[in-house]
Amino acid sequence: MSMRPGHRTFLRQWRLCACVLIAAGGLIAARHAQASESADAASEFKSVDQDAQALKKQLIDLNRDLFRLEEELLYPASTQVAVFLSVDVGTFFALDSVTLKVDDKEVANYLYTEREVKALHRGGVQKLYLGNLKAGEHEIVATFVGKGPHERDYRRGTSVRFEKTLGAKYLELRISDRVASLQPEFVVRQWE
């Protein structure tokens, strides 16, 4: 059967076009399948990551609970005494170390690094001592060592007598500035 040349060219072009369309369709389908596979993998990865994060959070919570439990067991409220240290402004005193005595017995001697001093200046509060004391009257003496005004070596002690009752006792050693005299001030505050 004979075919006109124009018709033949048209058929060839049509076949070529059909092949291109099929190939393009195949490519799109393959790409889609790949995308869906990678989406599945991504969602699976995300899910594993979420599980890991949840597990990590649970571990942190558990660790915190254990820490609290340990503190409650080792330092029951009836005997617990905690001493904290904070710095308010503190431009007249560069803290170097603190020695803490409770009833004339040294219980803490802390040396501050530059980073720790900066943290205190930014508002950090340090737990300097945590211990047990029986109910009754006690005395704490804190000795602060550092550089005072005009870069002079500075050593100052402060003491407080306090009554330990049945509840936990919290004491705060606060270093602040006495602007009137351009000197540092060391204050002990009691919290119940």
Added chain:
Amino acid sequence: MSRNDHYARARHRALIETIVMLAAIVAGIIAYPLVSRASPAPGSEAPDFALKGTDGRNLRLSEYRGDVVVVSFWASWCGPCRETLAELNDLPSRVGNTGPVVLGVNVEGDAARAASIAASLGLDYPTLVDDRQSVGRLYDVERLPLTLLLDRDGVVRAAWSSKEPPGESLVRRIEEMNP
């Protein structure tokens, strides 16, 4: 079984038990110095400490978490310590850019003397002064020099306490720890 046989067997068992007990005691006495280490054992976390340096700055070990740290305990009367200190001074050039943080800890407590020796050796790294010997006790320093290699998590990876400086062995261990 006669009564005599029974007693003989009991005596025999008692003798064996006594010998086993004595052997255990002797083994314990022999093994104790080997088991009880003079410093934190490799694999254990290095106890944290804060000390004043001869330059007046306070340094805390835990602030170097994330870095490989070499801590060397020394005293002025210890000759081999000086060799070790001098060798540690060259460590950054031997290891390269990823060199460790080196801390020298003088266990005598005499800051002026420690500073003078550090200056005479030209030490570039901080010299800390254990003025209360509290860190020496914490680390059970029985022999000097004692050099410890800590990894980025503050865990002791190796310890050297011989008269010879750690040398290549230390460099190799540091290179192994660097990624």
